[in-house]
Amino acid sequence: MDVPMARTQSPDDLIVEAAAIVTVDPGWRILSPGYIAVKDRRISALGPAAEGRLRSAKRRVEAPRAFLMPGMVNTHTHISMAAFRGACEDIPNRLTKVIFPLERDLVTRDLTYWSALYCLAEMARSGTTTFADMYYFEDEVAKATDKAGLRAILGETVLGHAAPDAPEGYGGIDYARNFIRDWDGHPRIEPCLAPHAPYTVDAEHLAQIVREAKKLDVKIMMHVAEMDFEHEKFSRLGGSVLRYLDSIPGLLSPRLLAVHMLYLDDADINLAAQRGLRVAHCPASNAKSGRLICPASRLQSAGVPLGLATDGPLSGNGMDMQGVLNLFPKMQKVREGRRDIVTAREAVRAATLGGAEALGLDGDIGSLEIGKKADFILVDLDDFNIQPVYDWYSTIVYAMRPHNVISVYIDGDEVVAQRRMTGFDQDEVFRRMGQIADDCAKYISRISPA
Numbered sequence: 001m002d003v004p005m006a007r008t009q010s011p012d013d014l015i016v017e018a019a020a021i022v023t024v025d026p027g028w029r030i031l032s033p034g035y036i037a038v039k040d041r042r043i044s045a046l047g048p049a050a051e052g053r054l055r056s057a058k059r060r061v062e063a064p065r066a067f068l069m070p071g072m073v074n075t076h077t078h079i080s081m082a083a084f085r086g087a088c089e090d091i092p093n094r095l096t097k098v099i100f101p102l103e104r105d106l107v108t109r110d111l112t113y114w115s116a117l118y119c120l121a122e123m124a125r126s127g128t129t130t131f132a133d134m135y136y137f138e139d140e141v142a143k144a145t146d147k148a149g150l151r152a153i154l155g156e157t158v159l160g161h162a163a164p165d166a167p168e169g170y171g172g173i174d175y176a177r178n179f180i181r182d183w184d185g186h187p188r189i190e191p192c193l194a195p196h197a198p199y200t201v202d203a204e205h206l207a208q209i210v211r212e213a214k215k216l217d218v219k220i221m222m223h224v225a226e227m228d229f230e231h232e233k234f235s236r237l238g239g240s241v242l243r244y245l246d247s248i249p250g251l252l253s254p255r256l257l258a259v260h261m262l263y264l265d266d267a268d269i270n271l272a273a274q275r276g277l278r279v280a281h282c283p284a285s286n287a288k289s290g291r292l293i294c295p296a297s298r299l300q301s302a303g304v305p306l307g308l309a310t311d312g313p314l315s316g317n318g319m320d321m322q323g324v325l326n327l328f329p330k331m332q333k334v335r336e337g338r339r340d341i342v343t344a345r346e347a348v349r350a351a352t353l354g355g356a357e358a359l360g361l362d363g364d365i366g367s368l369e370i371g372k373k374a375d376f377i378l379v380d381l382d383d384f385n386i387q388p389v390y391d392w393y394s395t396i397v398y399a400m401r402p403h404n405v406i407s408v409y410i411d412g413d414e415v416v417a418q419r420r421m422t423g424f425d426q427d428e429v430f431r432r433m434g435q436i437a438d439d440c441a442k443y444i445s446r447i448s449p450a
């Protein structure tokens with residue numbers, strides 16, 4: 001009994017008091033006003049603000065004109081593609097015609113690191129605390145993420161053809177094995193395997209990746225049912241992309257984060273639920289590609305954990321979660337022809353706890369509850385775009401913008417303070433991106449259509 005007594009009597013590390021706390025807990029509790037206390041990187045208490053004043057803390061933040069909510073979870077990115085944002089838009093078959101050649105010729109270790117840091121600043125400053133990423137030189141993304149202080153699941157991309165960091169096809173598997181070994185056990189970074197897609201990784205290698213993932217006990221993330229040509233190819237082979245993937249032993253399981261999931265029929269939705277798949281939904285990049293709208297609300301109704309994602313900066317452009325949070329319910333309403341589908345409250349859940357569930361991290365993050373990790377954001381209420389507030393969920397989904405985010409806490413550390421990164425010199429990163437863009441510009445103008 002001595003230990004818990006001592007723990008409750010020693011001061012908290014941090015107390016933040018705010019105009020409101022949107023908890024996204026099972027009871028949808030909103031404390032207005034409220035406080036949150038942090039001790040040993042976890043939430044030690046939360047409640048009405050007056051009660052908070054009775055607690056002692058090493059640091060106290062009073063924010064009567066701001067509200068607090070869980071940090072947002074971006075379930076699919078390629079952050080190092082920040083260097084290419086805005087290049088070669090509106091081209092059919094952009095992946096094969098533009099992106100793969102661009103990456104082959106321009107992606108280096110240096111570009112991967114500095115572009116990642118650049119994108120991390122954009123993500124954190126707009127309220128993202130956790131993200132999932134897949135790219136090349138993923139160890140550089142891990143180094144940048146560690147420096148910035150964010151939480152992430154990071155996957156080394158595996159492809160059947162040469163990649164920027166692997167001259168031989170499937171060289172990514174060896175790269176991934178080393179990457180996973182080097183980053184295993186990091187408190188905020190979880191390495192994993194990331195086969196690119198069913199059309200770039202054959203069945204034999206997908207089966208090998210499943211065996212590796214089980215052996216190393218890591219997750220798998222993969223683009224699934226995103227492309228029209230993929231849909232046509234695998235519809236002939238197995239009835240659908242998902243049913244083809246189900247023929248690979250052990251692939252469709254809770255270990256798999258399936259990204260996109262556009263070409264699904266009712267049988268696929270049931271299959272996804274039966275196998276326990278998790279889904280990353282990217283409404284902005286999907287809309288730009290002019291394909292289908294993911295049946296996201298149907299997947300959720302079937303019980304599939306679903307989170308939201310920006311996708312990479314070349315496909316989704318904006319790396320703030322506000323952009324996709326705003327688009328998600330609107331596109332589902334259009335898809336289903338119903339105004340009452342995907343309420344603002346459900347959308348907020350998808351951007352926070354839903355994302356945590358999709359990444360298998362909901363025991364630790366995604367909502368503000370005692371015992372969970374102290375990942376939360378403080379949002380300014382003193383701005384033209386955000387007032388008046390009648391419904392906190394509507395405000396978060398439809399009115400809040402990235403610039404409203406003042407401070408971001410991850411593991412109780414202030415990773416963004418007064419809109420500036422605390423882990424690195426963001427002005428230096430901004431300058432480095434300018435140099436990288438100058439180097440890329442000539443190549444990009446050469447491959448851009450006239």
Ligand SMILES: [Zn+2]
Pocket residue numbers: 076077078223259311312
């Ligand atoms: Zn992607």
